[in-house]
Amino acid sequence: MDFPNGNTVGRVFDAELNRRIVTRALELVDHTEGEILRDLPYVWDTTDQWKDSVYLKVRTESGEMKMLDDRVERYETPQFQSDADATAAAQTHDGESCLVCAGIDF
Numbered sequence: 001m002d003f004p005n006g007n008t009v010g011r012v013f014d015a016e017l018n019r020r021i022v023t024r025a026l027e028l029v030d031h032t033e034g035e036i037l038r039d040l041p042y043v044w045d046t047t048d049q050w051k052d053s054v055y056l057k058v059r060t061e062s063g064e065m066k067m068l069d070d071r072v073e074r075y076e077t078p079q080f081q082s083d084a085d086a087t088a089a090a091q092t093h094d095g096e097s098c099l100v101c102a103g104i105d106f
Contacts, residue, residue: 003044004054010042017042 001021003010010017024040044050056068080086 001040001042001044003042004050007044011044 009021021040021042024038028036028038057065058068060066078086078089080089
């Protein structure tokens with residue numbers, strides 16, 4: 001699928017598309033051996049015009065051309081939406097009970 005970086009399973013808040021993409025990906029686990037690529041019929045837009053704004057070059061005040069990066073700021077530490085989310089994450093990761101993170105050396 002040809003989606004912008006950071007939108008691996010489709011547009012944010014498009015839960016139906018997100019679910020379909022993840023479901024199709026998980027189906028491969030049960031039906032394949034080894035490495036496989038599968039094309040899915042989903043597109044970001046009806047044209048490729050959205051690509052013109054990805055990594056757009058802009059001229060700085062000094063006249064130099066620079067890639068525009070308007071992604072949200074990245075942090076070295078996890079960020080949570082609420083204190084309750086932070087507490088739930090801490091409890092899940094306590095004792096390596098998180099199946100995603102088990103085995104990762106923190």
